[in-house]
Amino acid sequence: MFYAVIFFSILVLLFLLWDVKKPPKFPPGPKWYPIVGCALQISELRLKCGMFCKVVDELAKYYINPYGLYGLKIGRDKVVIAYYSDTINEMMTNEDLDGKPDGIFYRMRTFNSKKGILVTDEDLWVDQRRFILRHLKDFGFSRAGMVNIIQHEASFLLEELREIVNEQGGKQAEVSMHDLFKVNVLNTLWSMMASKRYDRKSEEITDLLTMFFELFQNVDMVGALFSHFPFIRFIAPNYSGYNAFVESHQRIYTFLRREVENHRQTYGNYDMPRDLMDSYLREFDNPKRGEFFSEEQLLAVCLDMFLAGSETTNKSLGFAFLHMVRNPEIQEKAFAEIKEMIGVDRLPEWGDRVKLPYCESIVLEAVRMFMGNTFGIPHRALRDTRLSGFTIPKDTMVIACFRGMLMNSHDFPNPSKFDPERYLMDGKLKIPEAYNPFGFGRHRCMGDILGSNA
Template sequence: MWLAVIFFMCILALLAYLDTRKPKNYPPGPEWLPIVGSMLAVRKLRNRTGYLYKATAELARVYGPVIGLRIGKDRQVVCYDYAAIKEMLTKEELDGRPQGPFYETRTWGIRRGLLLTDEEFWQEQRRFVMRHLREFGFGKKTMSELVEAEAAQLVNMFSNKLITEELTVNGIKGTIVPMRDAFSVYVLNTLWSMLASIRYSPDDGELKTLQSLLTELFASIDMVGALFSQFPFLRYVAPEKSGYKQFMSIHQRVWKFLKEELDNHKDTFKLNSPRDLMDVYLEMLHSQEKKPSFSESQLLAICMDMFMAGSETTSKSLGFGFLYMLLHPEVQRKAQEEIDRVIGRERTPTLNDRPNMPYVEAFVLESVRVFMGRTFSIPHRALKDCTVQGYYIPKDTMVIANFNGVLMDKKFWGDPDVFRPDRFIDADGTLHVPDQYLPFGFGKHRCMGQTLARSNIFLFTASLLQKFNFNVPPNELPPCTNGVDGVTPSPGEFNAFVTFRL
């Protein structure tokens, strides 16, 4: 009996020891404990700093720009500086996307969509989507018209608030506008018009509920997963504490919302008369040329990716941009001087004005930098054993870039914590974008929405600053720049005192 117990304990001790061993030449990082790996060390740093990106930045200062972790069952490598991130984003062996419950549950237990698929399936689907989005205006004049129309609607919303909710503070007439979510519906509409010929109203009750739920979800998980991702058994024994119950509940609401939109399209679309990307995809499903990667569930997953991520980076970049502008009135003043000089007050801005407005364009770049400098890339997965900066990366390891290490690098930017659009303008007044500016990624997985995102931020900013002034509301403290941690950090709730420009 005792021999059996001793033998069993020895086996457990051996397994525990083997569970703490790292692969040879694996990137340096915190020690691995049995079962949990380096999770406790990362959590301790995250609790102290308040943010996952700051926690891994601390680790980079200790272990170097390539950090080797294991969270639960998952090996994870974080790349932190420019050289490591660029190598990671351009290495074909790292072109995979992660696998597991967290990344598959969101699409009915199978890998679908565009954001989290890879290899031939991803290439075929991405090629189809990009080709047909261009046919419906992506990157063309039609897209400009869509963005300009939404910018006009955004200006109308602010104007109506000023007229119907006018306040007089210290003898100045204006209104207080919550800014965190002021842009999201209008940004979503620019993409959704091409995808499904739909324009949502900011007053749409179901849409507002969904966006509120998604904000809650994005604040409670992060880009490298959730507890039920690293410890899958928690889905069954602790569905609420592991985040699984909330994750599923919110996704089910999104599935239902998008399925209704797809069913409406199926009832109204006509072969050979496509109105949008959804129609073109439905045509493919009826075609004899249909390939195995095409399915109705894949179309729904594409819609979900576009819906959940389509406005995320853009609306949060706008949020951070306007937050910092409240704290730096000179930025607003310089942008308005350029708008008045190039456009004036009579006609509305268009995307054709961009080449003549380097300062507003620099505001766009700086807004994206201060937002994306707090974020991680979408995770990659090693398709085979390989190396990054000379370190061994075993097959199926998750590899992720912390953009803080390149977009907030003091050695390159000098004063990265200062909101200063002038950093992108050369002495001769022309716009300059350095190689270290990588917020949209690099290589084959470069963000497919970059063109639309920059167009939205430019035109929404120019259109609003042409008509309105934005200031910290009287009797309110200046907004905090820390933001709220999550999948991608949010600027948090903040208000602006908005007035018509005289």
């Protein structure tokens, strides 16, 4: 018995020593402790800084290097933060880093398997991304086609604003900008996915917005506490966020299943698919369909489309108007440009965009200010590889920090200032090379078309 205890103690000691040992040439970062890695340091900074992007910013002050990245270990997960633009660009073009996280957090959100489009990789990602983009273009998901959908929603929004003004006396009104665009952005997406739009006052849209609010509150693509410490979901399911995560997804999937079933009952009545759901259902009937098509995949794709497109667009629009309220001179210049170039008697059209460089610069700056506090979808090393001269072991999570890319003073002088003029030179748009809020290449976010046009 004595020797068994000694042997077991030696094994535990060896494990603890192995658990804190960093791989050779791993990026610099905080000290690792057994079991938790550097989670305790991150938790302390989270209490001090609040937003996780500011935690990453704070760590960068101590551990960033000329190569623009540093390494963490949270629980059992090795994480590398790509901070500078050049490092993020190298990360995006390194095929060894084309994987997506494969832990319990990412599988549980899509029926305990890798499904959808946001956190899938390899053949599944290539096949489904190609199918989705090809068919969505038929329903408006192109730069020109999107304009028609957005114009339609803009007309409803203007009418709703007139009603609000009339209800408050007919001359001026107080309007909450925080949630103003949510319904219209959701309708823009939902029209392509399910040929449906909701009235702002309907009970159904109220319930749906509540579900999505809960979902966005409980979903962080960087991961939750139980994703880095899976065992904790059994010990503290509420504290770890596990229960809220499961319940919010269950409610969304119940709604989506109901809509898929409605389409299943009616899509055969039409010669051509009405929307993305119809396209998937028709593919189910194809005897030569690919191996990745299933109802669960369709549900996961719908969820991912909402996550990719709705929140970013809604928040960026809200940010734009918030900054124009705080800077009325910007609002006045934008209105003057609109009056001069297209007038006030019609909605803008696609061809008007080149005539409105100042208005577009406001959009660019609003997107920068919002996306500068976010992260890209995490990537995973498919095999041992190199990034900016450092070794990235297989299965390491690599995350692009947009704060380092979009809020640095080198590429964007005085980055905390809302300054549309930074994109203009001699009255024409000049976008900095570092401006890549939606990524680039084959990893460019599918929500780019909605986000940049809305």
